[in-house]
Amino acid sequence: TTPISASWKAVDGLNTSQDGNNKKNMISFESSAYKAMINDESRTPLFYKTIEERISQMDKESNNKIVIDLGTGPYAIFAIKAAECGANKVYAIEADAKAAQMARETIIEKGYDDIITVIEGYSTEIELPNNDKADLIIAEIIGSIVSEEGCVTTILDASKRFAKNPTSSQTWIPQRVQTLGCPASYTLHNLFQPPSFDWSKLNGEPIRFNCRDEGLQLLCTSPQIIEDIDFSNIQTYASNRKQQFVFHVDETLIEINKSKLLIELQNNKLRENEALKIALQTSTSFSGLALWPRLILNGNDNGNDNGNDNGNGNTDNKDNNSYSTINSRSYPNGDHQKSHWQTVLPIMNDIPIIVNGSTKITMNINIDL
Ligand SMILES: C[S@@+](CC[C@H](N)C(=O)[O-])C[C@H]1O[C@@H](n2cnc3c(N)ncnc32)[C@H](O)[C@@H]1O
Incomplete structure (x- = not known):
């Protein structure tokens, strides 16, 4: 056995401001x-469709449909x-001052400022007017x-203070979010090794990949659900956790990865013996645990299909309208996807660890919220 580890602070997008007032800020406004x-076609249309469905299911007679x-972001x-779908009142909460200002302008421009109120600030630090509670x-x-x-933290607070019916899955979009994980190998980890390249300089910070990046190769045919957060049952997730996961490296995937990478390297004009060496090294080594998100917008099942969407893109429409899932990475090939979500890979050792079809990888994961 080879004990290795990685740890990092996963507060991407959030940091503490330099002015000493200890308020959280988004890293910076990035349009x-x-x-x-x-423009994420695997995301935005499904959110729209789910919003439309949920509002259409609300009491038509009510003139107090609050969302x-x-x-909310700048747009x-x-x-x-x-x-547009008939909500009577919408509160658009936004922590970033510039995004909130743009949101106000956009809403006036579209003529919805009588229905939508922008509230600037962290949701955990603001109050809704009249102690209003939302249906959605x-x-x-x-x-x-x-x-x-x-x-x-945000959903726990919103479920306590902002929701009419926090334990109903109909209150939430998304209803459930999951982080999927699978051991992976990374071509550049194999190419650049100490002493010329020092991976420890990353300080545990993971590398973030476009979901179609060929440099990342998954090593097992079954990813596992590392985090599973049901918004209508958020209390059960609201404490730190430790869990063990066991993965078995898959011989057939090693072969598939090797051939794919070989073709890719040869297309990039690498000499055949060089390409073969890199393809073999990469497909038979472990760099770290690749992690990516899945969002279940509607049809809150337990998501136990392990993220395998049969490679047909990003949605599972089980019965027309009732089930919508966004998989940011189709499995095992990321290449159909155009998700803006990245796949995250913590490099767990300076040098990749050699694996084969009988390797078992045991991960002890601590999530400190
Ligand atoms: C992923 S962007 C989504 C923007 C927009 N809703 C969209 O889908 O295109 C998340 C936005 O939420 C804001 N945000 C994150 N957590 C927040 C919180 N707890 N309270 C208020 N705003 C928050 C960020 O500043 C950012 O603008």
């Missing part, structure tokens, strides 16, 4: 990141969608590791 989210868009797209809470505050943008 390209917001645009990538909006929260928690983390307030889900708040506007909710207003849309919270797209999901990171590549689903808990990393503080979603557990």
Whole structure:
């Protein structure tokens, strides 16, 4: 056995401001990141569809249909969608001052400022006017590791203070979020090794991959659910956890990975023996645990299909409208996806660890919320 480890603070997008007032700030306003989210075809249309369905299922006679868009962003797209679909009141909460200001402008421009109110600040630090409670809470505050943008604390607080019916899955979009994990190998980890390259300089910070990056290869045919957060049952997730996961490296995947990488390297004009060496090294080594998110917007099942969507893209429509899932990485090939969510890989050892079809990898994972 080879004991190895990695740990890092998964608060991507959140940091403590330098001015000493200890308030959380988003790293910086990045309009390209917001645009990538909006243009994410595996995400935005499914959110729209689910918002439309949920509002259409609310009491048609009621003129008190209240929706929260928690983390509305500069274009307030889900708040506007909710207003278009017939919500009587929408609270669009946004922590980032610049994004909140743009959201206000966008809402006025679209003519929804009578229905949508932008509330600037962290959801955990603001109050709703009149102590209002929402029928529906849309919270797209999901990171590549689903808990990393503080979603557990945020949803726990929202379920206590903002929801009419916090334990109903109909209150939440998404209903459930999961982080999937699978041992992986990384081509550059194999190419650049100490002493010329020092991976420890990453200080445990994981590498973040576009979900189609060929440099990352998964080593097992079954990823496992590392985090499973059901928003309507958030209390059960709201404490730190330790869990053990066992993965068996898959011989057939090693062969598939090797051939794919060989072709890729040869296409990049690498000499055949060099390409073969790298392809063999990469496909038979372990760099760390690859992690990526899955969002269940509707049809809150236990998600036990381990993220395998048969490679047909990103949605599982089990019975037309009732089931919508966003898989940010189709498994085992990421290549159909155009998700803006990344796959995260902590490099767990300076030098990749050799594996074969009979290798068993045991992971002890501690999640400190
Ligand atoms: C992933 S972006 C989503 C933006 C927009 N809803 C969309 O889907 O295109 C998340 C946004 O939520 C904000 N945010 C995250 N946590 C928040 C919280 N607890 N309270 C208020 N805003 C939050 C961030 O500043 C960011 O603008």
